Amino acid sequence: MPRPSCRRAAGLLSVTAALALTGCSDGSAEDAAASSAPPADGGPAAVALVEPGHLTVCSESNYPPFEMAQGGEMVGLDMDLGREIAEDLGVEMKNVTLAFESIQSGAALDTGQCDVAISALSITEERQTVMDFSDPYYDNELGLVTDGEDGVGSIAGARDEQVRVGVMQGTVGETQARELGLNAVQFEDATTLFTGLSTGSVDAVLDDVTAIAQHAEDDPDFVVQETAALDDRLGVAVKKGDEAMLRAVDTTLDRIEEDGTLEQIVEQWIPVQEN
Numbered sequence: 448m449p450r451p452s453c454r455r456a457a458g459l460l461s462v463t464a465a466l467a468l469t470g471c472s473d474g475s476a477e478d479a480a481a482s483s484a485p486p487a488d489g490g491p492a493a494v495a496l497v498e499p500g501h502l503t504v505c506s507e508s509n510y511p512p513f514e515m516a517q518g519g520e521m522v523g524l525d526m527d528l529g530r531e532i533a534e535d536l537g538v539e540m541k542n543v544t545l546a547f548e549s550i551q552s553g554a555a556l557d558t559g560q561c562d563v564a565i566s567a568l569s570i571t572e573e574r575q576t577v578m579d580f581s582d583p584y585y586d587n588e589l590g591l592v593t594d595g596e597d598g599v600g601s602i603a604g605a606r607d608e609q610v611r612v613g614v615m616q617g618t619v620g621e622t623q624a625r626e627l628g629l630n631a632v633q634f635e636d637a638t639t640l641f642t643g644l645s646t647g648s649v650d651a652v653l654d655d656v657t658a659i660a661q662h663a664e665d666d667p668d669f670v671v672q673e674t675a676a677l678d679d680r681l682g683v684a685v686k687k688g689d690e691a692m693l694r695a696v697d698t699t700l701d702r703i704e705e706d707g708t709l710e711q712i713v714e715q716w717i718p719v720q721e722n
Contacts, residue, residue, distance in 0.1 A: 494536065494691040497562050501541040502533035505561035508544035510637045511661040512716040513567040524716040525565040528584065528683070531708065532563065532699045547636060551617040553577030556686040563696060564684040567655070569619045578687055581696040583680035584709065589623055590656040590674045592663070594644050599651055601673045605629055613640050613649035619679050620653045629653065637662070644669070655679065657717055 497503045506514040506525055514523040521542045533540035549555045550564045556578055569587070570580045591602050591612075599605045605612050609630045614621040616633045624631040632649050634640035641662045644652045652659070656674055663669040683700075685692040703709040 494562075494695050495689075496538065497559050498541065500538050502529065502536055502538050502563065503541045503543055503561040504529040504533075505543050505545050505550050505555045505564045506566040507547045507550065507636060510547075510567055510658060512657065514542075514544075514565075524585075524712055525567065527712045527715070528703075528709075529563070529565050531703055531712075532683070532696055535699045535702065536695060547615065548617050550684075553684075553687070556684065562685070562692060567658075567681055568684050570680050570682045571619070571622075574684070578684040579689065579693050580682035580684055581693060582700050583682050584700055585681040585713070587655045587657055587679040587681060588674055588676050589620060589653060589679070590659045591651055591653055591672045592644070592659045592669050593651045593672055594647075594666075594670075595668050596670055598670065598672065602627060602629075602653070602675060605651055605653075610650035611648075613643050613652040615640050615654060618654070619677070620655065623675075623677065624653050641666070641669075660717075 504526075506521065506529075508521075509515050510523075512523055513525045514521055516522075521544065526540075526542065529540045529542070543555075543561050545555055545560065547566065549560075550566050551568060551574060553574070555561055556564060564578070567587075568574070568580075570583060574580070591599075591605060593599060599608060599610050604610075606628050611632050612624055612629045613634055614624045614631045615637055616635055621631060621633065631653075632643070634643055637654075637658060640652060640654065643649045645666055645668075651672070656671070659669070659671060663671070683696045685696065700709070703712070
């Protein structure tokens with residue numbers, strides 16, 4: 448089951464018994480260099496910021512439970528994590544929502560649209576060529592979900608039958624679908640991905656189990672047919688070579704692991720059960 452990263456908080460994601468039964472700133476790099484946050488007590492050296500007094504966090508607009516709009520503001524696990532980093536830097540967090548492709552490609556960081564990207568980003572070798580990652584803060588796994596009990600029953604079945612499997616562009620789900628030989632259909636974001644499943648544009652969806660569980664709360668007809676373990680660790684991304692920001696992020700991750708804050712954040716947004 449998906450879980451907080453093994454070096455961090457305890458607790459496992461329960462895909463839930465119900466599921467089992469139902470199946471931005473426009474600043475340039477020069478502008479960013481001119482602005483810096485003061486170091487936290489005993490923390491890392493001052494870091495350059497895109498906007499004075501703010502830690503600008505890039506995220507997708509709707510990928511619950513990591514980021515989503517609620518009551519006129521962005522909330523979720525990643526947003527709480529961003530606020531913890533900002534607090535340690537002595538600044539406020541500012542969220543900028545962007546297309547996931549611009550985040551995962553490193554373009555948003557390279558063009559100074561944000562200081563960090565916190566958007567359920569899986570740490571992959573390809574992404575590490577264009578951005579630097581913090582220590583992992585969450586471990587995840589993939590799931591195949593259908594709209595109703597009568598859908599394709601397994602990942603192998605989806606491959607053999609060559610049914611249409613929806614994936615979100617630029618995600619580990621897309622990579623895995625390609626490697627598994629699935630008939631993958633790309634969607635730009637999570638909203639259109641799961642809408643495609645409910646309207647019959649695709650026969651199944653391959654996505655991370657955490658997101659599947661959240662969307663299944665909105666549509667009880669969604670059934671998780673199979674989950675697949677893989678090395679899918681989520682991390683905070685910073686611009687390639689920004690060592691000061693990377694140290695600041697890791698310092699916060701160390702703190703919230705040690706004082707239990709990370710466990711509290713995960714338990715707030717993701718159903719967990721004690722071992």
